[in-house]
Amino acid sequence: MKTFGIITLNIESEASYIHEIAARSHSCGMECYHFLPSSINPLTKQVQGRRFCATKKSWVDGEFPIPSLIYDRCFYGDDEHSKQCIPIVSWLKSMDDITFLGFGLPNKLELYETLSNSRLSPYLPHSQSIKDCLQVANALYKQKKIIIKPINGSQGYGIYYLKKNNKTIHVKTEKNKKIISRIFPNETKLFQWLQPLINFRPYLLQPYLELSNTSSQPFDIRILLQKDEKGVWVERGKGIRIGNTGGILSNLSAGGSVLDFTSWSSTQASKEYICSELNFITTNLPKILEREILPLFEIGIDIGMAKNGALWILDVNSKPGRKVVLQTEPDLEETLFLAPLLYGKYLTQSDYKERKSYYEKTLYH
Ligand SMILES: Nc1ncnc2c1ncn2[C@@H]1O[C@H](COP(=O)(O)OP(=O)(O)O)[C@@H](O)[C@H]1O
Ligand SMILES: [Mg+2]
Structure with missing residues (x-):
């Protein structure tokens, strides 16, 4: 039987999705495992994680070799655990006997x-990396309304709308499902807020599109x-x-x-x-x-x-x-739960070794 591993950063993350995939693994001729990248022992290449028991229809904790197919569902943040796992996943991706369903996308x-x-x-939408506050001020002067967002962002986190009025600048964001608005009386005040933001993480700038x-x-x-x-x-x-x-x-x-x-x-x-x-x-x-x-x-x-x-x-x-x-479309449930397994099965039957060596480029997450 082929081994199919799902990796996440947290054992509770996407619990029901992962359970549903695992419950269908045997019918696809696969043994399903779930583990965190940080639970691999790099010396023995053994993993502490859980295996889905088809008879009990539940997870059983245990130690096992790294599965040969990997479905990566790791969502990285700024935390220490994310920083620890990123290089481990890159190492996994570079291993000859392990096949990832997908290799991720760049920022x-x-x-x-x-x-x-x-x-x-x-x-x-035209996008430019933000180098300094003046660049943002220039874009505001020309375009009046812009959006800035973290280059590595997701889930709408850290996105700001900026609008230039005659003298003031209106900044709007959404945090914890609330709209937060702030008016800066001049550019100096805007820069005092903006500089630490762009120092902390890389940002990009786009024209604001009227998408409402x-x-x-x-x-x-x-x-x-x-x-x-x-x-x-x-x-x-x-x-x-x-x-x-x-x-x-x-x-x-x-x-x-x-x-x-x-x-x-x-x-x-x-x-x-x-x-x-x-x-x-x-x-x-x-x-x-x-x-x-x-x-x-x-x-x-x-x-x-x-x-x-x-x-x-x-x-x-x-x-x-x-x-x-x-x-x-709730009827799609079964299709979506089976899809990673069926594509994994397809990969094991096709010439995936070639697929891998061909793509020995930079690895993304
Ligand atoms: N240039 C833009 N103009 C207007 N709204 C935008 C623009 N870019 C993003 N948005 C709004 O912000 C949301 C999140 O942006 P997105 O680029 O998808 O970042 P994330 O990775 O955080 O989801 C979009 O779904 C859209 O509603
Ligand atoms: Mg998005």
């Missing part, structure tokens, strides 16, 4: 640079793509995420709600245009990413629609959530 800026040389460049609906709620289209049991990219589903009125984020973690794509699109005058644009993005994006970066198993794409109807690729996640799709 938002590198992703922007890669995609801006592709046929998808018209869909990318007629009720001033920010919204975006979230699409889940995965590879199927033959290694072919398929669209599993798409849904609309809607944020707080007057807010800037449509992330569910910021308190957003979900609408199903079909009912939303049927209310849009430009429905056909939207669908053909989305189709262009979903057929091209995974191919470009895999050609330019590394092999992937799944991606979540965030697409914004501006008031003028233009579509923008806002974000691509290599460890996407399934909430939006499942809330609108």
